[in-house]
Amino acid sequence: MLLIGLTGSIATGKSTVSSLLSSPPYNLPIIDADLLARKVVEPGTAGYNAIVSYFGPTTPDLLLPSGPDMPENGPNGKGRPLNRPALGRRVFGDSPEVRKDRARLNSIVHPAVRKEMALAVLKAYVKGYRAVVLDVPLLFESQLDKYCGTVLVVGVKDPQIQMERLRARDPHLSAEDAENRVRSQGDVREKAERALERGEGRGVVVWNDGERKELEEQVREVFWKGVVERFSPNWWGWWLWMCPPAAVVSALWGYWANLGVDRRWREKKEAEKAKLVSFDSSRDQTRLFRDPSQTGSVASADSTDIGEPLYVTVPLTRERHEFLVKEVTSLWAGFAELNAVQANEAEAEAHGRKHQEYKAASKKEQDRQRKKADLFSTAAMVGTSTGRPHITVTMGQRTTGAK
Ligand SMILES: CC(C)(COP(=O)(O)OP(=O)(O)OC[C@H]1O[C@@H](n2cnc3c(N)ncnc32)[C@H](O)[C@@H]1O)[C@@H](O)C(=O)NCCC(=O)NCCS
Numbered sequence: 001m002l003l004i005g006l007t008g009s010i011a012t013g014k015s016t017v018s019s020l021l022s023s024p025p026y027n028l029p030i031i032d033a034d035l036l037a038r039k040v041v042e043p044g045t046a047g048y049n050a051i052v053s054y055f056g057p058t059t060p061d062l063l064l065p066s067g068p069d070m071p072e073n074g075p076n077g078k079g080r081p082l083n084r085p086a087l088g089r090r091v092f093g094d095s096p097e098v099r100k101d102r103a104r105l106n107s108i109v110h111p112a113v114r115k116e117m118a119l120a121v122l123k124a125y126v127k128g129y130r131a132v133v134l135d136v137p138l139l140f141e142s143q144l145d146k147y148c149g150t151v152l153v154v155g156v157k158d159p160q161i162q163m164e165r166l167r168a169r170d171p172h173l174s175a176e177d178a179e180n181r182v183r184s185q186g187d188v189r190e191k192a193e194r195a196l197e198r199g200e201g202r203g204v205v206v207w208n209d210g211e212r213k214e215l216e217e218q219v220r221e222v223f224w225k226g227v228v229e230r231f232s233p234n235w236w237g238w239w240l241w242m243c244p245p246a247a248v249v250s251a252l253w254g255y256w257a258n259l260g261v262d263r264r265w266r267e268k269k270e271a272e273k274a275k276l277v278s279f280d281s282s283r284d285q286t287r288l289f290r291d292p293s294q295t296g297s298v299a300s301a302d303s304t305d306i307g308e309p310l311y312v313t314v315p316l317t318r319e320r321h322e323f324l325v326k327e328v329t330s331l332w333a334g335f336a337e338l339n340a341v342q343a344n345e346a347e348a349e350a351h352g353r354k355h356q357e358y359k360a361a362s363k364k365e366q367d368r369q370r371k372k373a374d375l376f377s378t379a380a381m382v383g384t385s386t387g388r389p390h391i392t393v394t395m396g397q398r399t400t401g402a403k
Pocket residue numbers: 009010011033034037084085087088091102105106109110113136137138181184185
C-alpha cells in the first residue's frame with residue numbers, strides 16, 4: 001500500500017485536494033492529522049489533561065465558557081472542551097515564548113496523533129486499499145515524511161492569495177491572528193523544494209494559485225497519472241496486500257531510502273549556510289524592522305528587546321545566515337553603546353555636568369554595556385513565510401554557560 005503524505009502550508013488547499021482524492025475516481029481513504037489532533041484532546045483524554053494543566057493557569061479562557069448549553073463539567077462530565085481559538089492565540093506567532101508554548105503543545109499532541117495514525121494506516125491496509133493519504137500540515141516538521149512512499153505538496157506562491165483564502169474561510173480570525181498562523185509554519189516553497197529533492201515519483205508539487213479546475217487537472221495529470229499510476233500501479237498494490245512480508249520489506253526499503261534523502265537535504269542546507277560567511281555587508285544596507293510587513297521605519301533595539309524578534313529585509317539572492325549572526329551580534333553591541341550614550345547624555349544634561357565628566361561617565365557606561373552585550377549571542381533565521389524575504393533576528397539569546 002502506498003502512503004501518500006499530503007502537506008503544504010495553512011490554507012494552501014490540502015483539504016481541497018484530500019476531498020478530491022477521497023472522491024471518484026480516486027476513492028482513497030484520508031487520514032487527517034487535524035481531525036486526529038482534535039480527537040486526542042477531547043475532554044477526558046490524557047492530551048486534554050496535559051493541556052489543561054500546562055496552559056490552564058495562564059489562559060483564563062482556555063475552556064469554552066459554561067452556560068445553558070454547556071454544563072460546568074462539560075457535556076459528558078469530563079470537562080468543558082478546549083476553546084481552540086484561545087489556545088491558538090497562545091501558540092501561533094513568532095516570539096520565543098509563543099514558540100516555546102507551541103513546542104509544548106506539539107509535544108503533547110503529536111505523539112498521540114502518530115499513534116492514531118499508525119492504527120488508521122494498519123486498518124486501511126487490512127481493508128485492501130492500494131493507497132492511503134496522510135493529510136498532515138506539519139509532515140516534514142514531525143518527520144512523518146520518512147514513512148511516506150510519495151509526498152504531495154500543495155502550495156500557493158502568492159501569500160496574498162493564501163491570506164485572502166484563510167480569512168474568507170475562517171472569518172473569526174483577525175488579520176493579526178491569520179498572519180500569526182501563516183508565520184507559525186515553515187515556508188511552503190521550502191517544503192516544495194524538499195519534496196522534489198526526494199526524486200521523481202517520490203515527491204511532487206502542485207501550485208494552487210489559480211482556479212479550482214486547474215488544481216483538479218494538476219492532481220489528475222501531474223500527481224495521479226504522473227506519479228501514482230506510473231510508480232505504484234494497481235498490480236503492485238495487490239501483490240503487497242497478498243504478501244504481507246513483501247509489504248514489510250517494501251516499507252523498510254522506502255524508509256531507508258527516505259533516510260538517505262533526509263541526510264542529503266540536511267547536508268545541502270548546511271552547505272548553503274556555509275556560503276553565507278562570505279557576504280560583504282558594505283554593499284548592502286541592513287535595516288531592522290519590528291515587523292516584516294513594515295518597510296519604512298528602522299527599529300531601534302534596546303535592552304527591552306532581549307528575546308524579541310526583529311526583521312532584516314535583504315535580497316535573498318545569497319543566503320547569509322552565519323554572516324548575519326556575526327553582523328547582528330555586533331549591531332547588538334552597537335545598540336547597547338548607543339543606548340548608553342543616550343542615557344548618559346540625558347543624565348548629563350539633567351544634572352548640568354561638565355563635558356569631561358560626562359565623557360568619563362559615558363565611557364564607563366559604554367564598557368559596562370559592552371560587557372553586558374557580550375553575555376548574549378544573537379540568532380538569525382532566514383524565511384519567506386510572509387512572502388517578502390526576511391530574516392528573523394532574535395536579539396539577546398543568552399549564550400550557553402554565560403554568567
Ligand atoms: C492550536 C489549536 C488548538 C488551534 O485550533 P484551531 O481549531 O483554531 O485550528 P486547526 O487545528 O484547525 O488548525 C488549522 C491549521 O493551523 C495549522 N497548525 C495547527 N497546529 C499547528 C502547529 N502546532 N504549528 C504550526 N501550524 C499549526 C495547520 O495548518 C492547521 O491545518 C490546534 O491547531 C492544535 O491543537 N494544534 C497543535 C496540534 C497540531 O500540530 N496540529 C497540526 C496537525 S498534527
